[in-house]
Amino acid sequence: MPGLPAGAVRVEGVSRRFRVREEPTLTLRDLLVRRRRPMHEVWALRDVSFGIEPGEAVGLIGRNGSGKTTLLRLVAGIFAPTSGTVAAGGSVSSLLELGAGFHPDFTGRENVYLNGAIHGLKRSYIRERMDEIVGFAELERFIDLPVRTYSAGMYMRLGFSIATHLQPDVLLLDEVFAVGDEAFQRKCFEKVFEFKRSGGTMVFVSHDAAAVERLCDRAILLNEGRVEVDGPTPEALARYHRLLAAEHDPAERTAGLREWGSGEIRVARVTLKGADGEERQKFVSGEPFGVEIVLAAETDVPAPVVSLELRDAVGTLLGGASQRVEEEGWGSGAGERKLLFELDRLPLAEGRFALGVVVSDASGERLYHHLDAAAELLVRPEGPGTRGLVLLDGRWSVRAPSEAPRR
Amino acid sequence: MVSVYADLLRYRELFTSLFHRELRARFKGSVLGLGWYLAYPLVLMGAYTLVFSVLWVAVDLKYYPLFLLAGLAPWVFFSTALQSATRSLLLSAPLVKRVRFPRQLVPLSVTATHLVTLVVMLAVLVPINLVLLPETRDTFWLVFPLGLLLVCLTSGLGLIVACANVFFRDVEHLISALLIPWFFLTPVLYTFESLPGAVQRHGTIIDFLYYGNFVTPFISAIRDPLYFGRLPRATDVVYAVVASVLALALGAFVFRRLDDHLAVEL
Numbered sequence: 185m186p187g188l189p190a191g192a193v194r195v196e197g198v199s200r201r202f203r204v205r206e207e208p209t210l211t212l213r214d215l216l217v218r219r220r221r222p223m224h225e226v227w228a229l230r231d232v233s234f235g236i237e238p239g240e241a242v243g244l245i246g247r248n249g250s251g252k253t254t255l256l257r258l259v260a261g262i263f264a265p266t267s268g269t270v271a272a273g274g275s276v277s278s279l280l281e282l283g284a285g286f287h288p289d290f291t292g293r294e295n296v297y298l299n300g301a302i303h304g305l306k307r308s309y310i311r312e313r314m315d316e317i318v319g320f321a322e323l324e325r326f327i328d329l330p331v332r333t334y335s336a337g338m339y340m341r342l343g344f345s346i347a348t349h350l351q352p353d354v355l356l357l358d359e360v361f362a363v364g365d366e367a368f369q370r371k372c373f374e375k376v377f378e379f380k381r382s383g384g385t386m387v388f389v390s391h392d393a394a395a396v397e398r399l400c401d402r403a404i405l406l407n408e409g410r411v412e413v414d415g416p417t418p419e420a421l422a423r424y425h426r427l428l429a430a431e432h433d434p435a436e437r438t439a440g441l442r443e444w445g446s447g448e449i450r451v452a453r454v455t456l457k458g459a460d461g462e463e464r465q466k467f468v469s470g471e472p473f474g475v476e477i478v479l480a481a482e483t484d485v486p487a488p489v490v491s492l493e494l495r496d497a498v499g500t501l502l503g504g505a506s507q508r509v510e511e512e513g514w515g516s517g518a519g520e521r522k523l524l525f526e527l528d529r530l531p532l533a534e535g536r537f538a539l540g541v542v543v544s545d546a547s548g549e550r551l552y553h554h555l556d557a558a559a560e561l562l563v564r565p566e567g568p569g570t571r572g573l574v575l576l577d578g579r580w581s582v583r584a585p586s587e588a589p590r591r
Numbered sequence: 592m593v594s595v596y597a598d599l600l601r602y603r604e605l606f607t608s609l610f611h612r613e614l615r616a617r618f619k620g621s622v623l624g625l626g627w628y629l630a631y632p633l634v635l636m637g638a639y640t641l642v643f644s645v646l647w648v649a650v651d652l653k654y655y656p657l658f659l660l661a662g663l664a665p666w667v668f669f670s671t672a673l674q675s676a677t678r679s680l681l682l683s684a685p686l687v688k689r690v691r692f693p694r695q696l697v698p699l700s701v702t703a704t705h706l707v708t709l710v711v712m713l714a715v716l717v718p719i720n721l722v723l724l725p726e727t728r729d730t731f732w733l734v735f736p737l738g739l740l741l742v743c744l745t746s747g748l749g750l751i752v753a754c755a756n757v758f759f760r761d762v763e764h765l766i767s768a769l770l771i772p773w774f775f776l777t778p779v780l781y782t783f784e785s786l787p788g789a790v791q792r793h794g795t796i797i798d799f800l801y802y803g804n805f806v807t808p809f810i811s812a813i814r815d816p817l818y819f820g821r822l823p824r825a826t827d828v829v830y831a832v833v834a835s836v837l838a839l840a841l842g843a844f845v846f847r848r849l850d851d852h853l854a855v856e857l
Contacts (some may be wrong), residue, residue, distance in 0.1 A: 202855065261691040262854045277691065287612055295616075301608035302692050 190274030191238030193259055193352040198268035199409075200229045200254055228254040230409045231268070238273075238353070241386040243400035243417060245393070245424050250406040253388045258357050259387060272351030277303060279344070288332035292323055292342055295331055299346045313349050320375070321345035339370055348375045355379055358389045372499075373398070379413070379465040393421050394499075444551035448485045451541045452520060453478040454558040466562045469575045474528040475559070477541055478521040486545070487514035488552060490523060494539035495557075496573055502537070508546060532563045533575045595750075597609065597841040609700035614707065628708040630716065632663045633672075643780055650781045654723055657716070661818035662779035662810050664712040667740070669745050669806060670770045672705035676749030677756045677763045684857040694853060695846050698753035698784045702746045706723040709738060726820030733816035733823065740835045741809045747838030754849045757856050777806050799842070 187522070188194060204224050229251045236242050244252045257263060258270045260278035286295045296317055300310040310317075318327045321341040323334075331339060348355075376399060380386055390396050396417060398402055405413040405418035407427060413420040455463050457474035467473060475492065489504040505525065514521060538557035544550060565571065594777040599606055618624045636659045644655040652658045676698040680687060683697045713734060720727045756762040782791060783797050790797055801807050812823035 229607045257854070262688065276691070287616060288614070289616060298612055301605040302686065302690055304602070304605070306604055306691070521845045 188271050188273035189238055191383070192273040192384065193236040193354060193387070194234070194269070194271045195255075195259070196233050198229055198232045198255075198258060198265040198270055200228060200258060201266045202226045202228055202253075227409050229258075229265070229406075230410055232403060232406075233268075234411065234414055236385055236387065238385055239383045240402065241400045242389065243396035243403035243420070244387060244389045244406065245391075245420060246406035246412075247405055247427065248409065251409040252406055253358055255406065256358055256387060256389055259354070260356055262553060272315050272354050273548075275304070276349045276354045276356065277347060277352030279347040279358065284475050285341070286331050286339065289330050292318070292321075292327040292334070293331055296327075296346055297344070299343075300350070303347075303350050306349065306404055317342075317345045317349050320349070320371070325400050337368070344372055344375075344483075345391055348372075348379065352384070354385045354387070356387050359391065365419070375573065393424065397421060445543070445551045447553060448483055448550075449479050449481045449488055449543050449552040451477060451553050451555045451558055452480040454539065454541060454555075456539070456559050456561055465560060466564065467530055467532075468532075469533050469563050469570055470529045470567045470577065471566075473527040475525040475539065477525070479521050479523065479543060481521070483519050485552075487511045488543050489546055489548065490493040491542040492525060493542065493556075495538045495540065497538075499535045502532075512566075515522075529575070529577060531575045531577065533570045533572050534563055534565045535573055537561050537563060593843075595695050595846055596696065596839065599699065602693050602696060606696050606700055606703075609696055611702050613704040619702065625661065625707075625711065628711045632660065632667050632712055635663055635667070636660055639780055644803045645759045648708035650715055652785065657720060657723065658814075658818050659780065660712070660716050661720075661814040662691045662777075664709060664716060665741055665810055665813050666774065666777060666779050666806070667712070668705055668709040669741065669809075670774070671708065672702045673749055673752060674763070674766060675701045675705065675768070676745075677752045677766050679749075680753045680757050680853065681760075681857070688854050688857050694850060695750055699746055700751045702742070702749045705745075706742055711741075713738070720817060724820060727817060728820075730816035730820050730822060734813055736812045737809070737816075737823065737828075737831065740831045741813070743835035744805070744809065744831075746757070746836070747840070747842035751838075751845045754845055754853070757853055758849070773806070777802055777804055777810060779810060782811075802830070804831075808834070 186315060190343055200224070204226055216302060230538075231332060232255065234514070247253050255276065259264055259272055260276055261272075262278075263271075264270075290298065293314070296314060301307070318324055321338070321344070323338060323342060325332065326338065331342070334390065335341070355376075373395075374382075376386070376388075380399065386399070388396065388399055400417050402409055402415065403413070404419040405420045405424050405427075412427075413423045453476075455476045456465060456467075457476060458464050458467065459472040461474070477490065479488075479490070487509040489506060489508045491504055494503045495501055507525075509521075509523065539556070539559045539561065540556045541558045542554045543552040545552070571588075623630065636656050640656045647675055650658075679698045679701040680694065683694075686692075687697070689695055717731055717734070721731060729794045752762055752766060783801065808827040812827040812831055815821050815823040815827075
């Protein structure tokens with residue numbers, strides 16, 4: 185749109201309707217017979233208005249089906265609104281699906297050119313950046329192999345690498361941090377931060393509240409196609425949490441919130457205990473360690489399954505332990521129960537760790553309560569040789585050379 | 592209308608990339624490669640020659656195989672391009688749904704890859720005709736402008752069927768089913784004049800078949816200079832020009848109307 189500065193996005197009074205047929209595709213017979221197929225209308229967005237200034241990073245949050253992706257696609261220009269106007273200044277690059285349009289029989293390199301061309305880039309421009317793109321995706325050894333031989337992670341990494349090297353004025357990201365391993369995710373994050381620092385506008389859709397919080401100063405909460413909150417990220421997230429509290433859909437478990445669940449059983453208290461049973465948060469690696477969990481049942485529910493999740497400071501899952509609570513011990517009726525988990529030797533070396541607790545029904549289908557970082561612990565190494573996260577609890581010994589195994 | 596096709600120039604890098612993708616995709620893993628483009632019309636030619644010229648002398652024309660190829664080359668281009676174009680947008684669904692780009696390039700690039708077939712066939716056929724049919728030496732060049740008209744016709748139609756197939760998945764089956772009778776009603780194996788007594792007895796039917804089937808004037812117009820060594824009939828040429836412009840215009844119109852719904856329907 186003329187007059188809109190590069191990087192600005194303007195959405196005014198936008199509504200988008202989808203017609204949903206009961207059977208997905210229309211056949212010619214339907215047209216010839218003129219049978220009216222039942223159609224229902226779904227308003228994915230209703231009267232949505234907001235503006236984004238160049239250089240802003242805005243998070244779009246909301247539950248599944250709240251219209252986030254539709255809104256992103258409208259801004260990307262993939263389809264037009266039913267009413268209202270959407271305009272974006274400058275070039276828009278959308279990362280709606282990593283690796284969309286990869287041809288399986290083509291090599292990674294060929295796909296980079298193809299993908300670049302689809303996004304409107306010149307071959308020469310891509311050639312200059314090829315090494316950078318390949319290097320970022322960590323695919324140096326594989327770039328000349330057909331992408332059908334790639335693992336899902338490699339595929340995603342290449343897609344992400346291409347998209348972030350396009351250098352658009354507006355970058356649209358939809359749930360892209362599910363890419364690869366944690367190390368690569370961190371790299372993606374840095375790349376996106378770099379884009380933000382260089383003054384690029386960013387619209388970021390994610391279930392991951394923590395990611396939105398880190399990347400975006402402002403967030404828009406959509407609920408049933410309407411803007412519920414448009415303001416500072418913490419404010420929008422707080423409202424989002426309240427919306428989710430009423431959520432029973434297991435698909436929302438990925439919400440990345442600190443806490444969610446249906447609430448029939450809640451984790452009331454989690455305390456960490458040392459060897460002598462006293463409550464504390466600081467431990468020396470290798471010493472006895474105990475976790476006391478107090479569960480509060482709101483109603484009469486059968487014995488649940490309780491899981492512990494141990495994570496490091498960055499959120500990497502280091503270990504988990506699950507246990508079905510015995511029916512006899514659980515009993516019946518509402519009220520509090522106390523569980524104890526004990527380790528003879530704490531297998532952690534050094535650092536800050538968090539313990540999450542997940543309580544679900546026996547089948548795992550119904551999530552009663554998920555509490556991230558229910559307790560935090562600080563571990564200090566037992567001696568100078570202990571380093572890293574995990575305690576390598578082994579024995580050293582020295583053997584005479586004659587006893588060395590023969591090659 | 593113009594902008595739908597002008598994007599071919601503006602996005603020529605993308606067009607070439609898509610074109611390469613289609614072309615390479617078709618040849619990856621095949622030993623014969625480009626040879627397949629020749630094999631198909633040659634096999635057809637062999638079979639039809641055996642049936643219609645050796646076993647049953649239905650048409651008496653000198654160098655019947657060359658006559659056949661002069662009609663088969665444009666027909667094979669038209670029919671295979673139309674069929675591939677029909678499915679093209681559906682096959683590119685992930686792309687269309689996720690990325691904003693001029694989507695008409697998808698069916699158009701598919702048509703362009705079939706143009707390779709046409710060019711390869713002509714590259715083989717024209718020199719042979721020049722040697723065996725000396726009368727074509729003055730006229731053969733007319734094949735190129737006429738072929739271009741056929742490409743326009745096919746591009747326009749390809750765009751229409753590609754869009755239509757997104758909304759009605761029946762279209763691709765309909766097209767495959769139609770192409771077989773369509774082939775026999777198009778004078779590729781014969782000319783209407785060469786059918787004994789047909790023109791006298793069934794003049795109206797023939798006129799209807801000739802002008803009602805918009806591929807016929809193209810085939811006739813191309814075959815006249817390529818095989819018979821004569822100028823194409825003026826009516827054929829005018830017809831072909833009008834039909835190709837109409838097809839392009841209609842293609843652009845349909846695409847414009849449906850473009851916005853493509854990503855939703857896929």
